[in-house]
Amino acid sequence: QSVLTQPPSVSGAPGQRVTISCTGSSSNIGANYDVHWYQQLPGTAPKLLIYGNNNRPSGVPDRYSGSKSGTSASLAITGLQAEDEADYYCQSYDSSLSGVVFGGGTKLTVL
Amino acid sequence: EVQLLDSGGGLVQPGESLRLSCAASGFTFSNYAMCWVRQAPGKGLEWVSAISYSGASTYYADSVKGRFTISRDNSKNTLYLQMNSLRAEDTAVYYCAKDGTYRSSWPNYFDYWAQGTLVTVSS
Numbered sequence: 001q002s003v004l005t006q007p008p009s010v011s012g013a014p015g016q017r018v019t020i021s022c023t024g025s026s027s028n029i030g031a032n033y034d035v036h037w038y039q040q041l042p043g044t045a046p047k048l049l050i051y052g053n054n055n056r057p058s059g060v061p062d063r064y065s066g067s068k069s070g071t072s073a074s075l076a077i078t079g080l081q082a083e084d085e086a087d088y089y090c091q092s093y094d095s096s097l098s099g100v101v102f103g104g105g106t107k108l109t110v111l
Numbered sequence: 112e113v114q115l116l117d118s119g120g121g122l123v124q125p126g127e128s129l130r131l132s133c134a135a136s137g138f139t140f141s142n143y144a145m146c147w148v149r150q151a152p153g154k155g156l157e158w159v160s161a162i163s164y165s166g167a168s169t170y171y172a173d174s175v176k177g178r179f180t181i182s183r184d185n186s187k188n189t190l191y192l193q194m195n196s197l198r199a200e201d202t203a204v205y206y207c208a209k210d211g212t213y214r215s216s217w218p219n220y221f222d223y224w225a226q227g228t229l230v231t232v233s234s
Contacts, residue, residue, distance in 0.1 A: 038156070045225065051222070057222060089155065091156075100146070100158035102148075
């Protein structure tokens with residue numbers, strides 16, 4: 001059971017918009033720790049997608065955006081493309097555990 | 112170009128030890144915290160351990176505390192993970208990753224990842 005809760009799967013048709021939620025608690029997201037998002041394509045290492053809640057590293061398309069409110073965060077992907085099919089993970093810091101925590105991951109399927 | 116090359120994985124029996132290494136290049140290694148993240152077969156990401164840029168502070172997940180030791184040699188631009196008393200549940204691909212925050216004393220987010228090294232613990 002992950003400290004951060006994500007839906008196991010989401011899906012959408014090409015061109016559509018999808019969102020992936022990440023729910024935490026008062027000891028992580030709710031304690032004002034930043035949320036970060038990673039994309040993992042099959043058989044590859046994770047790649048940083050969003051850092052500091054809503055910042056994109058250089059090279060990440062603006063189709064990806066992040067937001068945070070209260071004890072939750074969300075990743076939005078607009079203009080869905082076949083290449084977006086991957087696993088997505090949220091990550092934060094937990095003061096009770098004194099360590100990094102990941103969400104359980106969400107598998108995005110492009111229909 | 113930032114490059115992280117991890118190595119040292121393999122097949123070991125329960126109770127045995129293994130040391131992973133991660134060679135870094137393309138950035139000033141001594142200015143960034145580093146960490147290890149693992150992924151069991153078919154499972155999600157699990158943070159294992161982190162070390163501050165200077166090496167003065169270390170952090171561990173409860174699942175490995177007391178068995179694993181993270182360290183770094185800033186003169187060799189190399190990160191290590193000494194894994195003792197290995198268990199079947201430690202079987203995973205282990206990734207080393209670079210923290211994205213300059214001179215952070217605690218883990219923040221990870222902007223570069225190595226390709227991963229597989230550790231299999233089985234009799």
